[in-house]
Amino acid sequence: MIIVTGANGRLGRMVTERLLACLPAEEIGVSVRDVERARDLGARGVRVREGDFTDPERLAHAFEGASRVLIVSTDSTGETAVRHHRTAVEAAAAAGAERVLYTSHMGSSPSSPFPPMPDHAATEEALQRSGVPFTSLRNGFYAASAVMLVGAALETGVLAVPEDGPVAWTTHADLADAAVLALTGEVLDGLTPPLTGPEAIDMAGIAEILTRLTGRPIRRVVVSDADYRAQLLSHGVPEHAADLLVGLFAASRQGEFAPAGPALAELLGRPTTPLADVLEEMAARTA
Structure with missing residues (x-):
């Protein structure tokens, strides 16, 4: 079982x-x-x-x-x-x-x-x-987190977050497929290589994708960690959650969530889902 x-x-x-x-x-x-x-x-x-x-x-x-x-x-x-x-x-x-x-x-x-x-x-x-x-x-980092981080930018036209680095955004669906293969076969053992989507994209790249998808300019603005945290707290985000998000950006700019690797696509035997597809679905829902 x-x-x-x-x-x-x-x-x-x-x-x-x-x-x-x-x-x-x-x-x-x-x-x-x-x-x-x-x-x-x-x-x-x-x-x-x-x-x-x-x-x-x-x-x-x-x-x-x-x-x-x-x-x-x-x-x-x-x-x-x-x-x-x-x-x-x-x-x-x-x-x-x-x-x-x-x-x-x-x-x-x-x-x-x-x-x-x-x-x-x-x-x-x-x-x-x-x-x-x-x-x-x-x-790899869940692509759903990117949707959460940039959702407000579709309304404001501004993606204002701390300095970051590229992230190998990866969908739940692709990772679920990988987990099933590992549960039912003999394909992965020990610490796996990074199981990621096809490319690592930073916030500036996400702003460019959103601009292309929506036909409206989405401007990437860098804010300090302190200002970002204060903004989150002012919107009712609990302190531990605000610290978590600030830590996410700090880790990404150290390169901890990049680069994208080939292991997941090779395991699945098909291309993995690009972040642009996920953002396109988000943009369609909010249009």
Whole structure:
């Protein structure tokens, strides 16, 4: 049985749906915090069990009989995230899983200024110490984050964010396809190469793409980290979230999310999705 955690989230649900397209439902299980939200999966024959990274006993039940477990990283950061991930890794090993897979990031590093990256690095250490074969999927930066960062620019005509660097934006769909291949085959082992979209693009490049797509000028303006943080706080963004976003730009200008690599396209056997396609969908929705 293949177990997917976080199947109520965007990536976890995509992976589960793709598994259903290639495996019998009785060979798939999901570990979710809210069983009711996964009721539709249960109706289709998927084993749905409550699992919480804070509760080893529930995870033991959720992971029972697992041959492979995909641990989708949590949306928390810091020691909390690392503790949750370690608990999940230990539970998967205790359940007898033959392989543990984890959604890491191409920028995984203990010294990154972007808070999730040290968490990924610490989780990868836990995987290496687990004694179980593992695959750490070093995913490219989600293209959906680019949509979030630039959405207001379509209204204002100004993309005002801190100094940045190129980012290898990558779609959830492409990464879900890669995860399924890793869960069902023998294609990736250990720390993977960066699994990225086809090109690394900075904010100036995104402004150019938006200008072309909309036919309206989108001007890229550089603001200081401090001014950007203050602006976020003035709009009601919590301090920890503002610090997270500032750290994202700091890490990108250090080159932590570039360059784009060929590994994902080679694994999928097809071209990966360019950021322009994602931005075109966004522009069409807001037109």
